[in-house]
Amino acid sequence: MESASQSRQADKAKPLISIKDIAKEAGVSICTVSLVLNNKDRNRVSKAVAQRVRETAQSMGYKPNSVARTLRTSRSYALGFITDEIATTPHAGRVLVGAQEAARKLGYILLTVNTGNDRELENQEIAALRQYRVDGFLYAMMYHRVVKIPAELEGSPTVVVDGEDENRKIPSIYPDDEMAGYDATNRLIQAGCKRIVYYGSSITIIAQGERFAGYRRALADAGIPFDEQLVVNVEEATNAASEAGRVFDEIKPDGIFCFNDVRATFIYEAARERSVGIGTDVSVISIDNQPLITDVLKPALTTLELPHYEMGFEAVHQLVAMIDDGAATESLARSEDSIRRSENGPMTPLRCRIIERDSIVS
Amino acid sequence: MESASQSRQADKAKPLISIKDIAKEAGVSICTVSLVLNNKDRNRVSKAVAQRVRETAQSMGYKPNSVARTLRTSRSYALGFITDEIATTPHAGRVLVGAQEAARKLGYILLTVNTGNDRELENQEIAALRQYRVDGFLYAMMYHRVVKIPAELEGSPTVVVDGEDENRKIPSIYPDDEMAGYDATNRLIQAGCKRIVYYGSSITIIAQGERFAGYRRALADAGIPFDEQLVVNVEEATNAASEAGRVFDEIKPDGIFCFNDVRATFIYEAARERSVGIGTDVSVISIDNQPLITDVLKPALTTLELPHYEMGFEAVHQLVAMIDDGAATESLARSEDSIRRSENGPMTPLRCRIIERDSIVS
DNA sequence: CTGAAAGCGCTTACAG
DNA sequence: CTGAAAGCGCTTACAG
Numbered sequence: 001m002e003s004a005s006q007s008r009q010a011d012k013a014k015p016l017i018s019i020k021d022i023a024k025e026a027g028v029s030i031c032t033v034s035l036v037l038n039n040k041d042r043n044r045v046s047k048a049v050a051q052r053v054r055e056t057a058q059s060m061g062y063k064p065n066s067v068a069r070t071l072r073t074s075r076s077y078a079l080g081f082i083t084d085e086i087a088t089t090p091h092a093g094r095v096l097v098g099a100q101e102a103a104r105k106l107g108y109i110l111l112t113v114n115t116g117n118d119r120e121l122e123n124q125e126i127a128a129l130r131q132y133r134v135d136g137f138l139y140a141m142m143y144h145r146v147v148k149i150p151a152e153l154e155g156s157p158t159v160v161v162d163g164e165d166e167n168r169k170i171p172s173i174y175p176d177d178e179m180a181g182y183d184a185t186n187r188l189i190q191a192g193c194k195r196i197v198y199y200g201s202s203i204t205i206i207a208q209g210e211r212f213a214g215y216r217r218a219l220a221d222a223g224i225p226f227d228e229q230l231v232v233n234v235e236e237a238t239n240a241a242s243e244a245g246r247v248f249d250e251i252k253p254d255g256i257f258c259f260n261d262v263r264a265t266f267i268y269e270a271a272r273e274r275s276v277g278i279g280t281d282v283s284v285i286s287i288d289n290q291p292l293i294t295d296v297l298k299p300a301l302t303t304l305e306l307p308h309y310e311m312g313f314e315a316v317h318q319l320v321a322m323i324d325d326g327a328a329t330e331s332l333a334r335s336e337d338s339i340r341r342s343e344n345g346p347m348t349p350l351r352c353r354i355i356e357r358d359s360i361v362s
Numbered sequence: 363m364e365s366a367s368q369s370r371q372a373d374k375a376k377p378l379i380s381i382k383d384i385a386k387e388a389g390v391s392i393c394t395v396s397l398v399l400n401n402k403d404r405n406r407v408s409k410a411v412a413q414r415v416r417e418t419a420q421s422m423g424y425k426p427n428s429v430a431r432t433l434r435t436s437r438s439y440a441l442g443f444i445t446d447e448i449a450t451t452p453h454a455g456r457v458l459v460g461a462q463e464a465a466r467k468l469g470y471i472l473l474t475v476n477t478g479n480d481r482e483l484e485n486q487e488i489a490a491l492r493q494y495r496v497d498g499f500l501y502a503m504m505y506h507r508v509v510k511i512p513a514e515l516e517g518s519p520t521v522v523v524d525g526e527d528e529n530r531k532i533p534s535i536y537p538d539d540e541m542a543g544y545d546a547t548n549r550l551i552q553a554g555c556k557r558i559v560y561y562g563s564s565i566t567i568i569a570q571g572e573r574f575a576g577y578r579r580a581l582a583d584a585g586i587p588f589d590e591q592l593v594v595n596v597e598e599a600t601n602a603a604s605e606a607g608r609v610f611d612e613i614k615p616d617g618i619f620c621f622n623d624v625r626a627t628f629i630y631e632a633a634r635e636r637s638v639g640i641g642t643d644v645s646v647i648s649i650d651n652q653p654l655i656t657d658v659l660k661p662a663l664t665t666l667e668l669p670h671y672e673m674g675f676e677a678v679h680q681l682v683a684m685i686d687d688g689a690a691t692e693s694l695a696r697s698e699d700s701i702r703r704s705e706n707g708p709m710t711p712l713r714c715r716i717i718e719r720d721s722i723v724s
Numbered sequence: 725c726t727g728a729a730a731g732c733g734c735t736t737a738c739a740g
Numbered sequence: 741c742t743g744a745a746a747g748c749g750c751t752t753a754c755a756g
Contacts, residue, residue, distance in 0.1 A: 016492075018733055029743045034735060046741060066493040067438070068733035070429045071748045078473075078494070086448075086455045089654075093448045093455040100476045109490060111440075112474045114462045128471060131428040132440070236657070265658045292451075292654040295598070296627045380749055391727045396751060408725060430749035433732045 017060050026056040033057070037064070070133055079103060079319060080129035081112040082122065083140040090291055091308045095140055095161055098312025106320050108135075119150070126152045136319045139163070140312075144174050144206050157322040161315045162308075164206070168345060171322070173315045175306045176349035177207045181214020183354060184257050184285045184304055189222045191283050191360050193255030195230065197247055199267060200259045202233040208259065211287065215257060236262055244270035254361075258286035261293040261303055268297055283360040287352065300357035307350040314348060379422050388418040395419070399426070432495055441465060441681060442491035443474040444484065445502040452653055453670045457502055457523055460674030468682050470497075481512070488514045498681045501525070502674075506536050506568050519684040523677045524670075526568070530707060533684070535677045537668050538711035539569045543576020545716060546619050546647045546666055551584045553645050553722050555617030557592065559609055561629060562621040564595040570621065573649065577619060598624055606632035616723075620648035623655040623665055630659055645722040649714065662719035669712040676710060 019037070023030040028049060035041045036053040045053075056062075070076040079099075086093055096112065103110050111129055115122040129137070136157035141147055147163040149170055160172035188196050198215045201208040212231070219226050232247055234240040244266040247253065258264040264286040271278050278284050279299040289305035381399070385392040390411060397403045398415040407415075432438040441461075448455055458474065465472050473491055477484040491499070498519035503509055509525040511532055522534040550558050560577045563570040574593070581588050594609055596602040606628040609615065620626040626648040633640050640646050641661040651667035 020733075030733090031735075031744085032742065034733095035742095038735080040736095044741065049741085063489060063493050065433075065495070065733050067429055067432045067495050068748090069735080071427075071433050071732090071750090072734045072736085074748080076429070081474075086458055090452050096448055096458075096474070097476050100474065104475075104487070104490075109473055109475070109494060111471055112443075112458070112462065113466075113471070114459050125466070127425060128466075131425050132471060133427070133429050262654065262657065290654055292624065292652055293658070295624065296655070382749075392749090393728085393751080394726065396749095397726095400751080402751095406725065411725085427749050430732090431751080433734090433748090434750045434752085436732080 016065070017062055018065065019062070022053065022056050022060060022062055025060065026053050028053060037062075074133065076133045076135055077108045078132060078134045079108050079110050079316065080126070080132075080134040080137045081110045081140060082125065082129070082137060083112070083114055083142070084117045085142050086112075086114060089288075091289070091306060092142060094308035095312035095315075098309035098314075099138060099140075099161070099316045100312070101309075102313040102316035102320075106316065108316070108320065110138075122150055123152050126150065130156075135323045138312075138315055138319060139170075140315075144177060146206065147172075157319055159315045159319045159322070161311050164347060168347060171318050171346040171348065173311045173318070173348045173350060175207075175311070176351050177210030178214040178217070179349070180287055180304050180306075180352040181211030181257070182218045183214070183352065184211075184287060185215045185218035186222070187285055187302070187354060187360065188255035188257060188283055189218060189224070191255070191362065193253075193283055194224065195251075195253045196224075196255040196257060197230045197232055197251055197253040198257050198259075199244070199247065199263055200231065200233040201263070202235045202239075207287075208233075211259060234263065234266075236266075240266040241269065245273070248274050248276055253282065255283040256285075258284065261286050261288040261290045261301065264301055264303070265293060265297065268301075279359045279361060281361075285360060289355050294355075294357070297359075299359050302355065302357045302359045304352040304354050306352055310350050314350065318348070378427070379424055380427065381424070384415065384418050384422060384424055387422065388415050390415060399424075436495065438495045438497055439470045440494060440496045441470050441472050441678065442488070442494075442496040442499045443472045443502060444487065444491070444499060445474070445476055445504070446479045447504050448474075448476060451650075453651070453668060454504060456670035457674035457677075460671035460676075461500060461502075461523070461678045462674070463671075464675040464678035464682075468678065470678070470682065472500075484512055485514050488512065492518075497685045500674075500677055500681060501532075502677075506539060508568065509534075519681055521677045521681045521684070523673050526709060530709060533680050533708040533710065535673045535680070535710045535712060537569075537673070538713050539572030540576040540579070541711070542649055542666050542668075542714040543573035543619070544580045545576070545714065546573075546649060547577045547580035548584070549647055549664070549716060549722065550617035550619060550645055551580060551586070553617070553724065555615075555645055556586065557613075557615045558586075558617040558619060559592045559594055559613055559615040560619050560621075561606070561609065561625055562593065562595040563625070564597045564601075569649075570595075573621060596625065596628075598628075602628040603631065607635075610636050610638055615644065617645045618647075620646065623648050623650040623652045623663065626663055626665070627655060627659065630663075641721045641723060643723075647722060651717050656717075656719070659721075661721050664717065664719045664721045666714040666716050668714055672712050676712065680710070 019030045019033040023033045032045055033053050036045055036050045041050045100110055113125040115125055137153055138161055139158055140161035141163035145163050146166050147160055148166050158170055160170055162174055164172045164174055200212055216226055232243050234243045248270055256267055267284055276282055285302050287304045289303045294301050381392045381395040385395045394407055395415050398407055398412045403412045462472050475487040477487055499515055500523055501520055502523035503525035507525050508528050509522055510528050520532055522532055524536055526534045526536055562574055578588055594605050596605045610632055618629055629646055638644055647664050649666045651665045656663050
């Protein structure tokens, strides 16, 4: 006999009951219990017995032991959530919330791990996750970028969140920044703006290129000629303030599409200094919907929200689809002429939602 | 024989090797392998054999199967991280990062779960976590408050993060808001301020009472009489702006201690409207260190940072101490005259760090 | 110093 | 329709 009371606080908890206990109580074998509780009893167990087993399990408060099940079946219903760094922005943590919610609904649980962009740590954590026999991996980035999937993940179901696999092979969920740029610019055009500044980023991340492309497409669709002079790319820490001033002093636009909310604050500041009325004299729109900023700016900033929650949610859905039906997903990812997903292959850009407030002239 | 190839992408991965494989390769029994790999081989296995086993394990790239170990030992080295809602502020997610880092260092892994303050969901998730046989629970709140521990957690090692157990029985880690109020006020006093406004919160959360208490203590320590007129408690959404104006128009202080960074923005705004120079005419300090705010405010705001990372880190440390040595921790928690922790019992307030910037007159 | 055996809780062919 | 048995990978008394 093994030590009956390991010195742990947990021992005070009520004892966990197993299918063996139920079998004894219901007067059947454990395999009958297993069959019934897994709903595999059709044509195998009499209705009466099945009913009795279910009631017994219910009344005894039976909860299956996931660990034992995992050992036996090699399916853990656990997903590894790997992130470089969570919560740099208030919204980034929402991808974890979305992922967690989807996982719960699908009967999965999330094991989360931060790596802080340290490749060695990342490998170490992936190994740890494997020891726990996770069924698949979410590889979540802090912001939309091209990612190199760690070789350690090879062969395991994986989906990239807020990033794009460099080879466009691994399913990737990310914000549709081109569409966001289009929608933002188009919103300004709908408000009657003719001379729209793109107040962008001089750092060349994906979002910058895509949003700018969306800006140009919206202009083109509206028949407004593109003017290089209206593009002002800035860096937050250096020239954002001076360039914002130049926007008003030299360019004098009727609409401004800001790369993000932080940049919008520079536009607000410059407008205030010049007594230009945002929402009255000039329309402003941006992207991010950072609560701390939108709370404070007046007039309230109209902006697009990145689909963080949705990315997490969708990623888990796709991952579980791969796990539950690997063969189908595999062939899907391989065939170029697949019917579903034909356009983007395994890539899933998600649209951003516009949050209407008061910074656009109506 | 069971189906050799379940249709899962994971099957492409290299096969997992077990102690059985090592035993065969090294020509010993599996129990010898187990003993050696768990470092329980002293006086039980010859050095030569032990060495051979280790080398074999190494060369075969053996990783123990946590699931099998858990089933056998009832110890999962997994912790349940329960949170009401992650990432409302950029910093809140840092508690998860801190917890995760501590967990990794101690050989544990985190299963995270969000409940969105839904009590029923919470119970459901706790049950799920139990099915995975977590060794203990972190019960993390979004902000410092008194918490009622769910009955479902009873009997399991648990520590509260960013909250205080209402019964002061369950170990709780939270920011030392009284000390933060003291440190902030004292910083102003050190800068020569004599007439210090407390620009606080009219919502009575813990932090408000504590920071105000710290404010009064710092005043008392410095021999500055407390003046009720200098206390201005506001609500962000309603009277913050008008009251900030009143601070300058009627009270005319030389120092202002703001409850948080968001409130500081109202003070900045009011000062600007009146051409009062922050950092030159009046000193301002606050609490939160919200990057999005401190990035934008000029002059840069001196503020105290809440120890989010540290709370997560410390909580995991205490939880693991309970798990590894339950008996000791139990007696500790019960004895009123314990030597360690005598002062606060199971409560651990953590000090906030001051981030010096340019809003205090030097 | 080393190995055979039991068992953690479950699932799954297989035999009846 | 139901049960006995094997086995997932590990640990741990126990016997030698």
